Each structure stands twice: as C-alpha cells, then as structure tokens.
Amino acid sequence: MRIFASGLRKLIRRPASLVSVGLLVGLLGLILIAAATVGQNGAGRGAQNARALITFPGAYDLILSFMFGLGGLVAVIYGAAVAGSEWSWGTLKTAVARGESRTRYMLATFGAIMVMVAVGLAITLALGIGLAVVAAGIAGISTSGISDADTLQRLPAMAARGWFAVVEQAGLGFAIATLARSQRAGIGAGIAFDFGEGFASIFFPDIIKYMPFAVARASIDTGTQGGFGGGGNGAVSQALEPDTALLLVAIWLVGSLIVTVLFTERAEITG
Amino acid sequence: MASPGTLALATRGLRKSYGSRLALDGLDLSVPSGVVYGFLGPNGAGKTTTMRLLTGLLHPDAGSIELLGRPFTRADRRRLFEVGALVESPSFYPYLSGRANLDALAADGAPVPKGRIEELLDLVGLRERARDKVSGYSLGMKQRLGIAGALLSDPKLLLLDEPANGLDPAGIVAMRETLRHLAASGKTVFGSSHLLAEVQVLADVVGIIARGKLVREGPLESLLTDQGVVRVRVTRADADRARSLLEPIAPVNVTATAGATPADGSGEQWLTVHVEPTRAAEVNRALAAAGIYASGLESGTDLELLFLELTGGEASSEGRMQGIGDAAGPTAAQG
Numbered sequence: 001m002r003i004f005a006s007g008l009r010k011l012i013r014r015p016a017s018l019v020s021v022g023l024l025v026g027l028l029g030l031i032l033i034a035a036a037t038v039g040q041n042g043a044g045r046g047a048q049n050a051r052a053l054i055t056f057p058g059a060y061d062l063i064l065s066f067m068f069g070l071g072g073l074v075a076v077i078y079g080a081a082v083a084g085s086e087w088s089w090g091t092l093k094t095a096v097a098r099g100e101s102r103t104r105y106m107l108a109t110f111g112a113i114m115v116m117v118a119v120g121l122a123i124t125l126a127l128g129i130g131l132a133v134v135a136a137g138i139a140g141i142s143t144s145g146i147s148d149a150d151t152l153q154r155l156p157a158m159a160a161r162g163w164f165a166v167v168e169q170a171g172l173g174f175a176i177a178t179l180a181r182s183q184r185a186g187i188g189a190g191i192a193f194d195f196g197e198g199f200a201s202i203f204f205p206d207i208i209k210y211m212p213f214a215v216a217r218a219s220i221d222t223g224t225q226g227g228f229g230g231g232g233n234g235a236v237s238q239a240l241e242p243d244t245a246l247l248l249v250a251i252w253l254v255g256s257l258i259v260t261v262l263f264t265e266r267a268e269i270t271g
Numbered sequence: 272m273a274s275p276g277t278l279a280l281a282t283r284g285l286r287k288s289y290g291s292r293l294a295l296d297g298l299d300l301s302v303p304s305g306v307v308y309g310f311l312g313p314n315g316a317g318k319t320t321t322m323r324l325l326t327g328l329l330h331p332d333a334g335s336i337e338l339l340g341r342p343f344t345r346a347d348r349r350r351l352f353e354v355g356a357l358v359e360s361p362s363f364y365p366y367l368s369g370r371a372n373l374d375a376l377a378a379d380g381a382p383v384p385k386g387r388i389e390e391l392l393d394l395v396g397l398r399e400r401a402r403d404k405v406s407g408y409s410l411g412m413k414q415r416l417g418i419a420g421a422l423l424s425d426p427k428l429l430l431l432d433e434p435a436n437g438l439d440p441a442g443i444v445a446m447r448e449t450l451r452h453l454a455a456s457g458k459t460v461f462g463s464s465h466l467l468a469e470v471q472v473l474a475d476v477v478g479i480i481a482r483g484k485l486v487r488e489g490p491l492e493s494l495l496t497d498q499g500v501v502r503v504r505v506t507r508a509d510a511d512r513a514r515s516l517l518e519p520i521a522p523v524n525v526t527a528t529a530g531a532t533p534a535d536g537s538g539e540q541w542l543t544v545h546v547e548p549t550r551a552a553e554v555n556r557a558l559a560a561a562g563i564y565a566s567g568l569e570s571g572t573d574l575e576l577l578f579l580e581l582t583g584g585e586a587s588s589e590g591r592m593q594g595i596g597d598a599a600g601p602t603a604a605q606g
C-alpha cells in the first residue's frame with residue numbers, strides 16, 4: 001500500500017499526467033467549438049452533422065468516442081513513459097537496492113496508473129460535457145437532452161468498460177517500455193504497435209481483431225448511434241462482440257502485466 | 272569496530288560475466304564490521320559490478336555473498352533492509368523535489384523512522400533546497416541527496432559507489448566526517464573510489480581489485496608498511512645497468528607503463544625498488560656511485576604507489592600520471 005500511495009503521489013506531480021489530460025481536453029474542446037462554429041453558420045448537410053455532434057444526448061457519444069479512442073493512444077504513451085522512466089532514470093534500481101520486491105513495485109506502480117487513468121477520464125468527461133454545453137450554446141442548440149435518462153443510465157457501465165479498455169492499452173505501453181527498458185523506445189514502440197495494428201487490419205482483419213488495440217476498441221462498441229467506440233477501426237471492432245472483446249481485453253491486460261513482472265524479476269539492472 | 276572478528280560483508284568465489292567478457296573472476300572480499308573499507312580498482316576492474324551484485328541488481332554466475340553475517344540470495348531481498356546503497360550515479364525523479372524524492376524512496380524497502388528525512392536533509396546540507404526540483408540540482412547536490420537516500424533506513428552496512436563524485440572540497444570533508452562518524456558508531460562503510468588520496472585518509476581497510484580479482488586486501492596501515500618502495504627515474508639507456516646495480520639491494524621492477532612514464536616523452540623509465548622507504552638514500556647513493564644520476568626519486572608508503580604496483584600500473588587518472596612525472600611524492604627528492 002505504501003508503494004501504491006507513493007506511486008500515486010509521484011504520478012499526480014508528474015507533468016506527463018497533466019499534459020495527457022490537457023491534450024485530451026484541449027483537442028476535444030477544439031472539436032466541439034469547431035462543430036459549434038460550423039453548426040452556427042449554415043443550414044447545409046455539413047452544418048446539420050456538426051449540430052448533431054453537439055446535441056445532447058448524442059454529444060455524449062462524441063465525448064466518449066473521443067475519450068476512449070484518442071485516450072487509448074495517450075494511455076499507451078503514458079504507460080510507456082511511466083515504466084520506461086523507471087529504467088531510464090534509474091529509480092527502479094534504487095528501489096531494488098533498498099530491498100523492495102520488483103514484482104510488488106511494478107504492480108503497485110501500474111495500480112497507480114489505473115487510478116490516474118480513471119481520474120484523467122473522469123476529468124475529460126466532466127470538462128467535455130461542460131465544453132459541449134458551451135458549444136451547444138454557441139450554436140444556439142438546446143441542451144435539454146443532457147439529462148436523457150436512457151443515456152445517463154448506461155453511461156456508468158460504458159465509462160467503466162472504456163476505462164478498462166484504456167487501462168489495457170496503458171498496460172501494453174507499460175509492458176513494451178519495460179521490455180525496451182527505455183522511456184523513448186517504449187513510447188515509440190507503443191505508438192508504432194497501435195498504428196501498425198490499425199494498418200495491418202486492412203490486410204488481416206480476422207487476425208487483427210484479436211489484437212490488443214482492436215479488442216479494446218471492440219469492447220466499448222455497443223452498436224449505438226455513435227457507437228461509443230473510438231478510432232477509425234469500426235470495421236474491425238465490429239467483428240467481435242463487445243463482451244467477448246472485453247474478455248480479451250482482460251486477457252491482454254493480465255498478459256501484459258505478467259510479461260512486465262517476469263521480465264522485471266529476471267532482468268539484470270545495469271543502468 | 273563494533274564486533275571485532277565479525278564480517279559485515281563477505282563474498283566467496285564471486286563470478287560474473289557479461290556475454291564473453293568476464294567482469295568478476297572469483298572475487299573473495301572480507302569486510303570487517305565497523306570499518307570504512309576502501310574498494311579500489313582501475314576503470315573496468317569490476318567495482319561497479321560488485322556493487323550491483325551486492326545490492327541484488329545483478330545475479331552472480333557463481334559464488335556467494337554474505338551480508339551482515341547471513342547469506343544473501345535473490346530470494347532474500349529483505350537482507351537489503353539493513354543495507355544502504357548508492358550505486359553508480361544517484362537516481363531520482365527529476366520533476367520531484369529533493370524532499371519528495373526521499374519520501375518516494377522511503378516508501379520502498381525498509382521502513383523509515385519518522386523525522387528521518389528532515390534529519391538527513393540537515394546532515395547532507397540540503398534543507399534549504401529541499402523544495403527545489405531535483406532537475407535543478409548540481410551533480411554534487413544530487414550526490415548528497417543520494418547519500419541521504421542511502422542512509423534513509425539507518426543501515427548497518429553502507430555501500431557507496433564513488434561517493435565523492437561531484438562533491439566540492441567542503442562536501443568531501445563533510446562526507447568524510449559523516450562516514451567516519453558512522454563507522455565510529457559501529458556501522459560498516461564499504462565505498463569504492465578513484466580518489467586514492469581520499470581513501471588513504473578515510474579508510475581503515477582496503478581491498479584492491481584488478482581484472483575482476485582481488486589482488487590485495489587488509490588494514491591500510493599494514494599494507495602500506497609492507498609495500499614500501501623507492502622509485503627512481505633514469506634514462507632508458509641507463510635502465511638495465513641501474514637495475515643490475517639495484518638488484519643486490521632488493522627486487523626491482525621496471526614500470527614502463529603509462530602511469531610511470533614521463534609525459535614529456537623524454538625516454539626515461541621508472542624503476543621500483545622494493546625496499547623500505549627509509550633506504551631511499553642508499554638507493555640513490557648506489558646509482559650515483561656508478562655514475563647514474565636519477566632525474567626523479569620518490570619513496571614512501573603512498574596508496575597510489577601501492578595501487579599502481581598491484582594493478583600493473585593501470586593508472587586511474589591523468590592527474591596521477593603527471594604527478595609521478597614531477598617526482599613529487601611525500602618524501603620525494605630530486606636526484
């Protein structure tokens with residue numbers, strides 16, 4: 001518990017935490033304001049689509065899709081940054097030299113990441129809703145749908161699934177950076193895997209649908225209008241049922257952590 | 272010494288390779304309790320590898336380690352709860368303050384007594400800068416914070432890899448006093464260093480390692496007494512004749528190494544005569560009587576001389592090479 005609490009304190013003060021949330025909220029804000037501007041000044045099909053994006057309860061779909069789509073990529077980078085820096089900065093070395101268990105240290109650190117992801121997503125959701133309300137105001141759209149009972153009822157479950165999917169992607173980044181023993185290499189490899197998987201899905205969709213990023217996207221795709229799913233891999237993500245995908249997300253997450261722990265336990269720390 | 276006769280640290284047949292390169296080749300260390308132990312060796316001799324093995328960062332290929340009288344294996348990481356370590360450069364989260372870094376470190380491993388962090392910030396003189404981010408610290412400040420980190424759990428055994436790195440003269444003096452105080456209170460300090468003069472001032476016991484093997488170990492005073500030498504610098508043309516003249520007095524080594532060859536390329540050579548330092552005049556007289564005039568002569572029980580002798584002249588610093596060229600030993604006399 002001491003290490004977990006310490007890990008949390010470290011992550012709260014870490015600039016990357018603020019940058020990650022800032023990036024998500026900033027980009028989401030730009031999209032919402034852009035939609036408001038387009039929706040405000042026209043009556044064509046484009047303007048109608050833009051207005052639909054910022055009209056509640058549909059705006060929830062946009063916010064969640066964005067959070068879990070781009071949020072997944074940000075999580076890969078964040079997980080890789082945290083694990084990689086333990087090697088790059090030599091702080092894992094210091095902890096091990098103090099007699100700390102390598103497994104406990106890495107798992108506690110990842111536990112702190114899981115909490116930070118939840119907090120980051122909650123902040124993004126709250127600010128995203130606020131920005132959508134502002135955007136709706138700019139476009140002169142009513143926000144009465146914000147309290148849509150059906151949407152609000154399924155929001156917690158979707159948020160939980162989304163959080164789990166994002167955590168899985170953070171776990172992948174965490175494992176990759178541990179194997180690479182480097183912050184930069186981990187981040188680079190994490191991003192490459194994410195994009196590589198999307199690209200490969202064009203050629204091998206039946207295989208890629210079981211891959212970690214694809215199952216993460218599929219697990220939050222409920223087939224609603226906006227889909228709540230993120231990214232541009234809808235064709236791939238629809239290949240798996242969300243519940244099946246969720247199970248695979250759990251398997252990938254556990255697998256990533258096992259790889260992380262085994263590698264860290266066996267590693268010779270020379271840096 | 273706290274417990275005379277007991278060992279705070281012992282290794283037996285410690286062996287470690289990195290691929291095909293053998294870093295440690297059966298290292299046998301015996302570090303008595305309650306002493307400051309100076310662990311010396313040229314670059315690449317295996318000092319840091321030893322430190323990493325002692326702190327569980329590396330796994331030995333063969334051999335055993337005992338910490339504070341009990342075996343230390345991978346499965347028994349809690350042995351390190353009684354050990355404080357600073358291995359290689361100090362490692363911190365750059366975006367956290369000095370105090371926050373110590374807080375983070377205190378969450379790992381052995382429990383840290385309340386108020387210990389403030390006490391240590393005072394000890395290493397960082398209280399004023401404790402709120403500043405470590406990224407803004409100088410190398411010396413990071414080093415002092417690293418020493419504070421090593422002392423967090425009030426360890427019985429302290430392992431310090433080049434602890435004087437980056438410290439200014441005042442910092443070195445303060446560190447020396449701290450380490451002496453720790454040893455006086457019964458703790459054991461095992462420190463590697465390139466600063467031989469510093470080790471000579473500080474250490475009670477010295478171990479010298481070369482090419483992964485321990486070449487000498489023992490109380491510093493007796494090692495220096497046993498290893499007294501007289502060194503004379505003569506021209507290369509005279510070297511062979513000088514050697515045959517001096518052989519009847521004592522065994523002579525010709526040390527034509529980088530560390531013993533004058534930097535000016537004057538074609539001279541150092542001869543090391545294994546006699547008590549008090550016999551320097553006798554050596555000089557023997558050469559002069561044969562018409563050989565030494566351009567440099569030094570004698571004494573300098574740790575640097577001992578180090579160079581035992582490590583085959585693998586000098587650890589350029590400064591030392593220049594110093595020898597000037598024949599400026601503690602009892603040096605120009606011939």
